[in-house]
Amino acid sequence: MFEAMRRRARKRVLFAFSIMLAVAGSVLSCAGALATPAAAGKGATEVTLTQGASLPGVSVAMPAVGLSLEYPVMATDLGAGACPAPALVSALTQLGSPPISLAGDSQDMTVPEGALSGAPSSWETATLYTLRASFWSQLHCLLSDTHDPLTVGLNLKTGQPAWTAQIVAGAQSAATNGLAFSLGNEPDLYMLPNYSALAHPAANEEALQVGLYLQLASAMEPLLGGAPVIGPELAAPSRWQHELPRVIAQLHLATVGVHAYPLTACVTPKAATVGGLLTQYAADEPQKLAAVVVAADAAGVPAIISEANSVSCGGVAGVSDSPASAVWAVRFVLSALKTGFQEVRFHFSGDPYDPFVVQGETVLKRPLDYALAALNQWLPVGASLRTVKGVRGLVATSVTTPAGQTLLILDNEHARAQKVVVRKATGVRVETISPALAGVQSSQLRARRGRVKLTLPANSVVALTATSG
Numbered sequence: 001m002f003e004a005m006r007r008r009a010r011k012r013v014l015f016a017f018s019i020m021l022a023v024a025g026s027v028l029s030c031a032g033a034l035a036t037p038a039a040a041g042k043g044a045t046e047v048t049l050t051q052g053a054s055l056p057g058v059s060v061a062m063p064a065v066g067l068s069l070e071y072p073v074m075a076t077d078l079g080a081g082a083c084p085a086p087a088l089v090s091a092l093t094q095l096g097s098p099p100i101s102l103a104g105d106s107q108d109m110t111v112p113e114g115a116l117s118g119a120p121s122s123w124e125t126a127t128l129y130t131l132r133a134s135f136w137s138q139l140h141c142l143l144s145d146t147h148d149p150l151t152v153g154l155n156l157k158t159g160q161p162a163w164t165a166q167i168v169a170g171a172q173s174a175a176t177n178g179l180a181f182s183l184g185n186e187p188d189l190y191m192l193p194n195y196s197a198l199a200h201p202a203a204n205e206e207a208l209q210v211g212l213y214l215q216l217a218s219a220m221e222p223l224l225g226g227a228p229v230i231g232p233e234l235a236a237p238s239r240w241q242h243e244l245p246r247v248i249a250q251l252h253l254a255t256v257g258v259h260a261y262p263l264t265a266c267v268t269p270k271a272a273t274v275g276g277l278l279t280q281y282a283a284d285e286p287q288k289l290a291a292v293v294v295a296a297d298a299a300g301v302p303a304i305i306s307e308a309n310s311v312s313c314g315g316v317a318g319v320s321d322s323p324a325s326a327v328w329a330v331r332f333v334l335s336a337l338k339t340g341f342q343e344v345r346f347h348f349s350g351d352p353y354d355p356f357v358v359q360g361e362t363v364l365k366r367p368l369d370y371a372l373a374a375l376n377q378w379l380p381v382g383a384s385l386r387t388v389k390g391v392r393g394l395v396a397t398s399v400t401t402p403a404g405q406t407l408l409i410l411d412n413e414h415a416r417a418q419k420v421v422v423r424k425a426t427g428v429r430v431e432t433i434s435p436a437l438a439g440v441q442s443s444q445l446r447a448r449r450g451r452v453k454l455t456l457p458a459n460s461v462v463a464l465t466a467t468s469g
Contacts, residue, residue: 058340063099064344066346070106103233109127147176241295256299260307
């Protein structure tokens with residue numbers, strides 16, 4: 001009897017303690033969305049803005065981030081007029097006129113205007129997406145103002161050569177600052193016919209799948225007018241890991257592009273949470289694809305993550321459109337660049353993970369958009385970045401711009417605030433991306449006796465640059 005009472009009492013104490021921890025964690029996660037001045041108390045981490053700047057770095061050879069849009073999303077965003085809304089032009093310009101891909105699942109379902117006539121003859125033709133006649137001229141109007149490079153995804157899975165020729169001609173008429181093509185979307189997910197034993201995978205399925213893909217893609221390639229090819233746009237590159245060098249060589253790929261989503265709303269929705277998005281697992285997803293970089297390096301071509309976002313299957317409302325998605329994006333891009341990828345293109349599908357939403361004449365920006373704009377400012381083409389080791393309690397990245405300016409990015413991965421002292425500084429500009437507030441919060445702090453003291457909020461990323469005080 002006494003033992004049972006003691007167990008119940010212990011459970012009540014543990015339950016009360018767990019509630020206290022949960023409340024404390026909640027307060028810590030929401031406290032101080034902006035890095036603020038702080039007293040340099042016990043436990044403060046000391047850094048200098050030039051820390052690690054002399055170490056070998058990774059060159060930023062391409063825009064750090066780009067965009068990947070489904071065809072129907074782009075068509076909707078272009079609107080009904082001859083040219084899109086000025087707000088869309090402004091949104092792309094503020095992002096640095098990043099590379100744009102027309103891609104995603106709709107790539108293998110899109111046909112040119114006039115390709116289909118009469119009633120659909122099958123389920124397959126009934127689900128195809130037809131581009132309107134004005135699509136390419138509207139896109140040309142947009143790109144004439146923004147000068148974004150363009151990659152156009154071609155329908156390999158359900159397409160026909162005549163359709164490909166029409167899409168290529170339309171793309172050539174629209175592009176104003178470079179044009180590339182990709183041949184099919186996620187061909188590693190295409191199903192092979194196996195009529196003799198439908199319940200069992202075909203023997204040597206990877207080689208058969210790659211062989212069929214190469215046969216069809218090689219037949220499409222002569223229609224591209226010599227334009228560069230990006231691909232093979234794999235959903236899970238490990239499936240074709242052994243065959244990837246053959247694909248790169250046979251299709252003469254100018255850029256190796258693969259897809260990456262750390263979380264999924266289709267298979268493991270319970271993991272697709274704000275907490276899951278802020279884990280090291282979600283941030284470090286590009287490191288799992290290092291073999292792709294190795295294959296691309298061996299062929300002498302760059303590798304990019306040509307489609308990415310926080311949660312596959314369109315994302316999750318309250319997660320993919322939350323301020324935490326901005327923190328994740330900064331971590332994800334830095335991980336990709338340090339792994340050897342030269343660019344990350346963020347996907348739009350008309351779902352919660354889209355960086356922004358066009359509604360008529362206006363553009364509604366989500367937290368992710370602000371992170372992408374910050375990344376292209378922090379990581380300009382020609383810069384170099386490197387990991388700074390030995391910064392206690394923080395992940396530190398030093399960036400040297402083409403002009404020789406140093407920027408220090410500090411990542412507080414913990415659920416508690418972190419005090420920082422910046423030494424040998426007269427003043428510091430602080431840009432903070434936090435899971436508690438949307439946007440980039442900026443401030444300037446002045447030094448006292450050559451030191452600037454600040455507090456980094458929980459689970460936040462800050463970029464520090466020197467000012468005159």
